[in-house]
Amino acid sequence: MRKPALVLLLACVLATPAHAALEQAWRAIPARVPAESLAVRLRSMELRPVAGVSPGAAAFALGQLHYARGEYRQAVEAFTRASGRLTGAERGEARYWNGLSALALGEAGPARTAFAEAAPDRRALAQLGIAQAWDLEQRPDKAYDVLRMLLAGDAGEATAPALDKFAQVAERLHRPDEAARVRSRLAREFGGTIEAARTTTTPPAAAGAANAGTDGEVAIQIGAFGEEARARTLAESARRAGFAEATVLRRPTPDGRATLHVVRLGRYPNREEARKAGERVQRALGVGWQVEKP
Numbered sequence: 001m002r003k004p005a006l007v008l009l010l011a012c013v014l015a016t017p018a019h020a021a022l023e024q025a026w027r028a029i030p031a032r033v034p035a036e037s038l039a040v041r042l043r044s045m046e047l048r049p050v051a052g053v054s055p056g057a058a059a060f061a062l063g064q065l066h067y068a069r070g071e072y073r074q075a076v077e078a079f080t081r082a083s084g085r086l087t088g089a090e091r092g093e094a095r096y097w098n099g100l101s102a103l104a105l106g107e108a109g110p111a112r113t114a115f116a117e118a119a120p121d122r123r124a125l126a127q128l129g130i131a132q133a134w135d136l137e138q139r140p141d142k143a144y145d146v147l148r149m150l151l152a153g154d155a156g157e158a159t160a161p162a163l164d165k166f167a168q169v170a171e172r173l174h175r176p177d178e179a180a181r182v183r184s185r186l187a188r189e190f191g192g193t194i195e196a197a198r199t200t201t202t203p204p205a206a207a208g209a210a211n212a213g214t215d216g217e218v219a220i221q222i223g224a225f226g227e228e229a230r231a232r233t234l235a236e237s238a239r240r241a242g243f244a245e246a247t248v249l250r251r252p253t254p255d256g257r258a259t260l261h262v263v264r265l266g267r268y269p270n271r272e273e274a275r276k277a278g279e280r281v282q283r284a285l286g287v288g289w290q291v292e293k294p
Contacts, residue, residue, distance in 0.1 A: 092119030
């Protein structure tokens, strides 16, 4: 089916800070161009530049398109080409997106390298990405140090997700009191966020009970979102990665004022099988996971 590309185009443009040159490629594409034609159009603009659009900007837009589609390998390649052609803050923005794409592929080392070269206005989010990369490599101690330094200053829009990740890391390092304090701050200061809602969806005590058992059927959750589209995108990425039973469930938040869209991989006969699946999806998609009762 041929769909107008306007919605996807706007989503990619709005995800980019105010780097006017990087928006050139999107603005040069007519809104009625079908989504399935965008990649070809952008690649053509990269190879045969048009007036007002630099090759680097075209490659950057192509990387955004691949990222939005869950095509992370192609996104890495496009952002790498873009960063080789851009300079200054625009190059830093391309490197930030390069880090996101590498993280989604489970390539922690390249992700850290890219995030370290991110633009100044992405500093806090880039530090969060570095912490996620360390966590992906099973180095919660390194992730803890990065997050502690990040939260000691002004983390801006990264604060809520950083608190969420910090609580997870603290628990893995057997620091339950610290994890509880961080979750309390998350609920107190960011009560309306998805991170806070996710924290209260599975209280630490309940999560511990699920983790403690080795017998009985369990399930794996890999994300909870306020926006259904984001949840379905993650579920589709999981299915492409080989988790055919990935699905989206609707759950009310504890206060009943909103709905969470929870991405679940499937059901497993025991905790050990679930753990193996969780580690596979973490390597494949760069996401966290938790065991829960079905």
